[in-house]
Amino acid sequence: MNELHIEGLTKSYGAGEPVLRGLALTVRAGALAAVLGPSGCGKTTLLRIVAGFLHADAGTVRLGDRTLVGPGVHLPPERRRIGIVPQEGALFPHLNVARNVAFGLTGTDRAERRRRTEEMLDLVGLAGHGDRMPHELSGGQQQRVALARALAPRPQLVLLDEPFNALDSALRTGVRSDVRAALRATGATAVLVTHDQQEALSTADLVAVVRDGRVAQCDTPQNLYRRPADPWIADFVGDAVLLRGTVDDDGTAVTALGAVPLADPPAGLRAGTVLLRPEQLHLTDVDSVGTVRGTVTDVSYYGHDAMVTVTVEGHDTPVGIRVAGPLTVRPGEKTGIRVVGEGGLHGDDGSPRG
Template sequence: MFLQVAQLSVYYPGQTKAAVDGVSLGLQDGEIGVLIGPSGCGKTTLLRAVAGLERASAGSISLKGQVVSGDQDHVPAEKRRIGMVFQDYALFPHLSVGRNVAFGIHGKSRTEQSRRVAEMLDLVGLSGMQDRYPHELSGGQQQRVALARALAPAPALLLLDEPFSNLDVDLRERLAHELRGILKAAGATALFVTHDQAEAFAIGDRIGVMHAGRMHQWDDAYTLYHRPATRFVAEFIGHGVFAPAQIVQKEGAVAILTPLGELHGHEECPLPDAFPDGLCDVLLRADDIVYEPHAAIKAQVVRKAFRGSFFLCSLRLSSGEVLLAQLPSHDDPTLGSWIGIRPDVSHIVTFERGSSANAAPAPASRRSDQVVQT
């Protein structure tokens, strides 16, 4: 494992609650990891601990098999060969782009510096701009210069702390995809902090969802979305709600009774005895709800937000339950109108009724249309 964080805890002086609490994660050489979570969840503190800017209170951090933070060890930040890219770019305004990029390789010959600067600027799509100054560049270009400067010394690991937070939304999304391409082309191993799920999904090979100092899940984006490890991950990733449900045995098979009717025939469905009396909360995501004008189930549009190709709508059923749904934007549903919907649920994710954020979902190991032996 290229980067290994094992049961890491970090306490700030005078605080009784850990800013980072028993976190573990790993990155292989050339992988990109992303830390995501609400403000104050500990993701930036974890990044700073990996950089060596915060001391580990417990646990360890290893880089290429060498312990750099542990009970007896603390390798200073400047000796870890780690590059960092910050929110504010931290470019030197009085230095040209070329001299900014060369800042970390001043020990090399001028010929080697020039070669490396040209190589890095080409990598980030800024060839020929070495004589410009930061104030002559756009925000996106300045961020690329900061990335080129961080990559120039060929760091063992690159850390990025919300590098796109000062840019507009459209530019952030485009740069997120470009950043992944740049890092992969450079063969870099990187750990990235963001609060934006779209950025996380666009960039990360592995994504860690943090809450209250703890790592709830470290996984690929598909697994986070479809197989959340905790109720917090289920709520935090994507758009959805929990609806009251009951798992029952019916006609020799398992069905889940929901406000949208019966769900059955799904893979990895929990058994009725997973919860007392089969009562649970089932996760219904916005993309699990399909608009169908003539469907028997009707819901009232109580809120809508335009998202380009679709509206993200809050729908109220006659029972009072509120769901989220993605409705095609060309239909432009009217607030207060009643529309037809049906469920199209690909993964069944259930939790104990009213459980906490740390709760794990019920084990799901069989198809709901298989006969249950009693």
């Protein structure tokens, strides 16, 4: 099995503050996990320790039934059976595509290397490109070659270090989809390190949010977005509407946007921060029954949807409302707002309460 287990991982550089502070993470065999977090949270340090390029101060890393890192154990990188896809591909410029892919295929005869190389190029959609040089490929094609090179030796684990950063936004989506399909076709366990929330949510089976050297929350993309562990995570993984609220006896929160039903009403908590997402707020006519009035202050149009910013009396921070379809409001106009669906409630200490 290729399950990855990381427990109690700690790492400091010199006499400075620890970068990793007892980080723990489990990735089931065959899954693609995204490690997401702000700059300086420890994502790259984690990847380099798992790859074998850095020594951990403490903790263990196990891949299947093998210990890679542990007390008195530091398996060399070349013995870990880990493939790496770095930023911008990092192909060998003096080798053609086929030789780049075959680079790690040691201990096999020429016919097997050629067969495996052709198989990997076909898997990433580059069949027939083996004779080309790296400089003759687009950025997206180079990343596919880098993935083929990482997969060719049949690794137990593939590490992807922000591999789509250099691609333009239109190309990035297609390459991400191709990479995910190729990983699933081989059954390899994979870890994607990224600071891009959309990339993590749309690509991975599991997302681990790292904060201050620890995993703050690890869950499926949908659960992470819908049920974040605290307001900071809610705001980090997507646009969030955070409101002060008091809780009625029926488990409904009273907020500046009106009454909000709570998912899993809390026990004993009478006030806290209510979390909603912008798509849960709908614009309505100002005179509609059961709506709250506000003033439009800004409209950002994205084509597929728009973000309308509205100020609401009794709430200090303007709220964002995601609107699909034609826009019917402009800055300066009054509008009604209606909440759809349930909110989550967090205590003042950030703890989830529903």
